[in-house]
Amino acid sequence: MYSETVEIRGHFIDSLLLPKILDDILQNGAEFVVEELRVGKRRADPSYARVRLTSKDAAALDKLLKRIRQHGATLVHEQDCELAKAEQDGVFPDGFYSTTNQQTFVRLNGKWMAVERPEMDCGIRVLPDKAGAACVPFTDLRAGDLFVVGHHGVKIEPLERPSKEDVFSFMSSVVSTEKPKGTVARDIARSFRDMRYRGRKILAVAGPAVVHTGAAPQFVKLIESGYINLLFAGNALAAHDIEYALFGTSLGVYLDRGIPAEHGHENHMRAINTIRKCGGIRQAVEQGVLKKGIMHACVRHGVPFLLAGSIRDDGPLPDVITDVIEAQQRMRSMLSEVGIALMVATTLHSVAVGNLLPATVKTICVDINPAVVTKLADRGSFQALGIVTDVEPFLRELCQELNV
Amino acid sequence: MKFSLFMCSPEYYGIEYEINPWMSLQRQADRALARRQWEALYGLLTGEIGVKVELIEPAPGLPDMVFTANAGIALNGDFISSNFRNKERQDESRHFKDWFKKKGYRIFELPPHQFFEGEGDLLFAGDTDAYAGYLIRSDVYSHAAVAEMLDRRVVSLELVDGRFYHLDTCFCPLNEKSVVYYPTAFDTYARQVIEANFPDRIELTEEEALQFVANAIVIGDHYIQPPGGARYLRRALQERGFEVHELEMSEFMKAGGATKCLVLKLAETSEGASGSVRDWSLFREKT
Numbered sequence: 001m002y003s004e005t006v007e008i009r010g011h012f013i014d015s016l017l018l019p020k021i022l023d024d025i026l027q028n029g030a031e032f033v034v035e036e037l038r039v040g041k042r043r044a045d046p047s048y049a050r051v052r053l054t055s056k057d058a059a060a061l062d063k064l065l066k067r068i069r070q071h072g073a074t075l076v077h078e079q080d081c082e083l084a085k086a087e088q089d090g091v092f093p094d095g096f097y098s099t100t101n102q103q104t105f106v107r108l109n110g111k112w113m114a115v116e117r118p119e120m121d122c123g124i125r126v127l128p129d130k131a132g133a134a135c136v137p138f139t140d141l142r143a144g145d146l147f148v149v150g151h152h153g154v155k156i157e158p159l160e161r162p163s164k165e166d167v168f169s170f171m172s173s174v175v176s177t178e179k180p181k182g183t184v185a186r187d188i189a190r191s192f193r194d195m196r197y198r199g200r201k202i203l204a205v206a207g208p209a210v211v212h213t214g215a216a217p218q219f220v221k222l223i224e225s226g227y228i229n230l231l232f233a234g235n236a237l238a239a240h241d242i243e244y245a246l247f248g249t250s251l252g253v254y255l256d257r258g259i260p261a262e263h264g265h266e267n268h269m270r271a272i273n274t275i276r277k278c279g280g281i282r283q284a285v286e287q288g289v290l291k292k293g294i295m296h297a298c299v300r301h302g303v304p305f306l307l308a309g310s311i312r313d314d315g316p317l318p319d320v321i322t323d324v325i326e327a328q329q330r331m332r333s334m335l336s337e338v339g340i341a342l343m344v345a346t347t348l349h350s351v352a353v354g355n356l357l358p359a360t361v362k363t364i365c366v367d368i369n370p371a372v373v374t375k376l377a378d379r380g381s382f383q384a385l386g387i388v389t390d391v392e393p394f395l396r397e398l399c400q401e402l403n404v
Numbered sequence: 405m406k407f408s409l410f411m412c413s414p415e416y417y418g419i420e421y422e423i424n425p426w427m428s429l430q431r432q433a434d435r436a437l438a439r440r441q442w443e444a445l446y447g448l449l450t451g452e453i454g455v456k457v458e459l460i461e462p463a464p465g466l467p468d469m470v471f472t473a474n475a476g477i478a479l480n481g482d483f484i485s486s487n488f489r490n491k492e493r494q495d496e497s498r499h500f501k502d503w504f505k506k507k508g509y510r511i512f513e514l515p516p517h518q519f520f521e522g523e524g525d526l527l528f529a530g531d532t533d534a535y536a537g538y539l540i541r542s543d544v545y546s547h548a549a550v551a552e553m554l555d556r557r558v559v560s561l562e563l564v565d566g567r568f569y570h571l572d573t574c575f576c577p578l579n580e581k582s583v584v585y586y587p588t589a590f591d592t593y594a595r596q597v598i599e600a601n602f603p604d605r606i607e608l609t610e611e612e613a614l615q616f617v618a619n620a621i622v623i624g625d626h627y628i629q630p631p632g633g634a635r636y637l638r639r640a641l642q643e644r645g646f647e648v649h650e651l652e653m654s655e656f657m658k659a660g661g662a663t664k665c666l667v668l669k670l671a672e673t674s675e676g677a678s679g680s681v682r683d684w685s686l687f688r689e690k691t
Contacts, residue, residue, distance in 0.1 A: 010548030014601075015560035016593040017544070043532065043557050046548060071562070072544040 001114040002061045003054040003105050003157065005035070006073040010046050013039060018049055021068045028064050030055035050076065054157060058111070081106045081153030083126055086145045090138050092123045095149040099124060099135050100156060101359040101380060106133050107153035117332070118358035120380045124148040139325050184387055185394065188364060189401035191340060192227050200339030201229040203361075205353045206294075207346025208236040209368075209391055211250045216241060216294055218395035223297040225404040230334060231298055231305040232353055233346070235313040235320045238281065238295050238305075242317075243271035245293035272315035280318045306330055308349070331356055340364065343384075345391045347372045354381035366394050408456035409449060410478065410668040414438045414470045415462040419658055423490045424569050426660035438655035442470070445628070445651050445663060453623055458670065460503045466496050470656070471665040473572060474524040475500040477550065478670045483509040484553055486522040489541050512553055520546035523668055524570035526558065530580030531673050533601070534558045537571030559601065561594035568613065572664045576618045578627075582606070582644065584620070584637065586613035606640045608633070616653065619662040630654075630662040 012018045025032045036050040051073070055061040065075065084093035101120040105112045108130040115124050116134035125136040126146045133148070141147075148154060195202055210219055222228045240250045248254055252264025261267065278284035285291075285299040298305045308327035309320040321327040331353065341357055343350040343365045350365055354376050357363060363384040365373045373386030387394065417438050419427055449455050462469055475496070477484040483504040488494045501511050514520050525542040528534050534556055538544040540563045551558035561571065565588060568574035574589035575598075582604040587595050598605065608618060615632025622628075627646045630653035641648050653662040 010544075010551055011557050011559055014557060014597065015547075016597050017560060020562075020591075020593045044551070044555050046551060070539060070544065072548070072560070074545075 001054055001056055001103060001105070001157065002058045003052060003112045003114075003155070004061060004065060005050060005052045005076040005078065006065070006068065007076050008049045008051070008072050008074075010072060011040075012049065012072060013047050017071050021051070021071050021073050024068055024071075025051075025053050025064060028055075028060060029057075030061060030064055052155075078107055079152050080108060080110065081124075081126075081148045082150045083146045084149045086141055086143055086147055088143050090141060092138070092141065093147050093149055096123045097148040097151065097154055098122075101355075101357060101383075103157040103358065103360060104135075105155050105157065106148055108133065112155075118360070119332070119356055121355065124154070137328070139329070182397065185397040185401050188342075189398060191362060192398075192402060195339040196226060198339065199337075201337045202227055203230040203232065203335070203338045203341045203353075204228045205232045205341060205343040205346060205349050206237050207233070207344065207349065208240045208250075209345035210237060210294070210395075211240040211244055211255075213345075213390060213392040214255050215392040215395045216244060218392070218399045219294050220292075220297045221399050221404045222395070222402075223294065223301055223303055225402065226301075227402060227404065228342075229303060230338065231294075231303060232331060232349060233305065233307055234310055234349055235307055235316040237346075238307055238317050238319070239268055239272055239314060241294040242275060242281070242284075242290060243268040245290055245296060246271050246274060269314065272317055275317050275319075276315065282319075304334060306334065308352070310348070328352075328356065335361075342366070343376070344395070347375065350376055351379050351381075354379060354384065357381065359383045366391055406673075407669045407671040408458060410458050410460065410472050410475070410670050411442075411446060411666060412460045412462050412469050412472050414442045414656075416464050416467055417462075417470045417655075417659075418467045420467045421492045423492055424660040425567050426658065428658075431658055433655040433658045435655075441652055441655055442666065445666060448628065448649060448651065449621075449623075449667070453626055453628075455623060457667075458507075460499065463496075463499050466493075466499070468493055468659065469496050469499065471524070471659075471661050472500075472668040473665045474522045474570070475668050476504075476522040477526060477554070478504065478509065478668060479554060480672055481509055482512060482553075484512045484514070484520075484522075484550060486524075487514050487516060487518060487520050487546070489519040489521065514546050514549050517543075518546040518549060519543045520550065521570060524572050524665065526550065527571060527575065527577055528671070529577035529583065529602075532556055533580060535561055535571065535575065535577065535601075537561050537563045537575070539563055540566065540569040559597060561597060562591040563589055563594075564591050565589045567660075569660065570665075572619055573616065573660070574608075574613055574618050576620050576622065576664070577602075578622055578644065578646070584608065584618050584641075586610070586618060589613065604644075606637060608637060609635060611635065612637055616657055616662040619664040621663050621667055628663050630657065 030053050032051050032053045034051050038048040040047045086093050099122045101118055103118055104115040106115055119135045122135035122137050124133050126133045244250050247267045249261050249264050249267045252267050253260050275284050278287055278289055281295050282299050285296055290296050307320040309316050309322035338361055341361055341363045345367055363381055365376050365384050366387045368390050370388045376384050419432050450457050474486055476486045485497050485501050505511055519542055521541045526534050526536040536547045536558050538560055544560050547558045547560045568589035574586040576584040583602040584606045586608040612633045617629045617633035617637055620627050620629035625646050627641050628649045631650045638648055656662055
């Protein structure tokens with residue numbers, strides 16, 4: 001994305017110059033935000049407008065600027081961003097620009113350029129030839145890298161207002177137990193279909209409650225029908241899912257009858273042991289040991305999954321990445337085509353993944369505990385839509401809406 | 405608005421270059437005939453109409469100096485000098501500025517990159533509002549600057565037909581409510597603006613517009629135009645109480661000009677006398 005700011009002065013309102021300029025911008029596939037508009041008080045007073053335009057195509061933006069210049073729109077004089085070199089690995093230069101999760105632009109050699117991989121709490125690394133810039137976390141930065149410092153020549157593209165048709169237009173991250181869940185499920189189903197149609201990926205971030213509450217079959221249906229394309233979770237979701245697949249219990253309780261199995265508390269350890277013996281989840285599926293459940297569906301349907309470890313994990317399963325930095329880096333590398341993130345029944349993984357997502361990814365957080373959604377929003381994922389409900393009825397309704 | 409007029413005799417007039425679709429070096433103007441046509445206009449204005457006309461000495465090598473409408477804007481003792489787009493006409497400004505300076509006018513100039521061709525592209529409708537054409541000769545930026553100098557609303561109109569390269573070739577306000585114009589010479593936004601500002605519109609056909617009947621001098625209820633407009637315009641003007649004067653302008657039309665192009669208004673408004681002009685210092689000519 002490329003962006004420029006223009007100013008217009010004079011009697012452009014009476015002359016219809018402003019609508020002419022704005023129409024031209026839209027007709028040429030660019031977008032605008034009127035950042036300021038001051039209308040003259042007396043008839044003779046001039047008015048003033050400042051408009052920012054954004055286009056995916058640098059050449060098209062140049063052409064557009066030339067054309068609207070004829071109608072009185074002049075480029076606002078702007079300055080390039082300031083750069084400084086990192087002096088040691090893992091340490092940003094003093095005064096580094098700390099990023100948000102929104103689409104950010106930096107001005108290099110007189111041109112506004114989109115910063116790649118928008119992510120909050122990073123620095124903006126600029127290529128040595130100043131031909132590009134990207135968000136980089138502490139762990140990826142090396143001595144000698146060039147970083148943006150200060151706030152000159154940096155601007156943020158606020159999120160587009162969603163269309164009226166979109167569930168996100170009337171919902172915000174304000175948590176309420178009183179939102180009409182039926183319509184919400186319908187709207188989310190529509191977003192899911194839309195994503196699939198546009199070839200964007202749907203990421204699920206799920207906690208073990210998906211299994212405890214008996215929602216695993218719905219989750220499997222979503223995987224099988226192509227509505228979950230990527231799964232991030234911890235050891236627990238996989239361990240409970242596999243326990244249920246192998247023994248019919250989750251944490252020792254038969255899910256179909258709701259009663260504890262004899263020596264059931266051992267089941268999840270035995271499940272983990274079985275997978276460790278096979279060498280991993282994929283191997284267990286290939287060896288015919290693991291025949292159903294969420295993890296089985298992921299392997300069978302080629303849905304990549306990432307299990308990130310934590311300090312209280314049992315086992316863990318061989319697939320779990322226990323180095324958190326490595327887990328973060330692997331997650332980042334998998335996010336590029338994600339359009340929607342569905343976070344269900346997990347606090348820590350929701351916040352962790354939320355931190356990595358650009359604000360443009362629609363985020364839906366479903367949890368019985370309102371604090372989870374609040375936490376996510378408080379940590380910067382303001383774009384999240386919160387739904388306070390038990391995960392099982394929510395997924396059941398979503399499956400119904402999607403006819404799966 | 406009280407005013408006198410400013411003209412330049414066609415001593416050196418001729419087609420010496422081509423800077424609009426009307427001009428052709430193959431179609432030379434007859435200088436003697438041009439002189440007679442100019443004198444007929446001068447005679448009508450100073451005689452029957454009874455307006456004071458001031459004259460500037462024509463300069464050799466500047467054939468278009470006869471079109472004084474393009475010299476600038478003269479209002480309340482101030483003169484905003486034109487910035488001609490075509491280098492062929494740029495030398496005229498020096499002569500015009502000298503004349504106005506001698507007459508005691510304060511001279512104002514626009515930044516050099518803002519083209520502006522005076523009354524050719526800026527016309528008053530009543531005392532308060534001005535309409536200004538842009539894109540072909542004048543820049544829209546100059547409108548904002550001139551509006552500030554004049555402390556008046558200047559409404560910009562985009563011109564889209566090269567044959568009607570100045571606003572005064574296709575647009576002639578009769579007063580603040582009525583206008584004679586050729587709609588096709590304007591883009592759709594400008595047409596909407598004209599419709600919104602003039603409840604009474606006399607729309608010319610292409611045939612009439614090409615007769616340059618909008619390039620007219622309006623003084624009181626006199627409408628002074630080259631021959632034409634028989635189809636609609638004449639009756640429309642008569643219905644509104646105007647007396648139509650037709651003057652042969654054949655030689656000047658070879659350069660894309662007619663009656664209006666040959667005169668500049670030296671205007672004085674009642675509000676101007678009280679000194680309503682704001683900070684002009686930015687634009688004042690460095691002396």
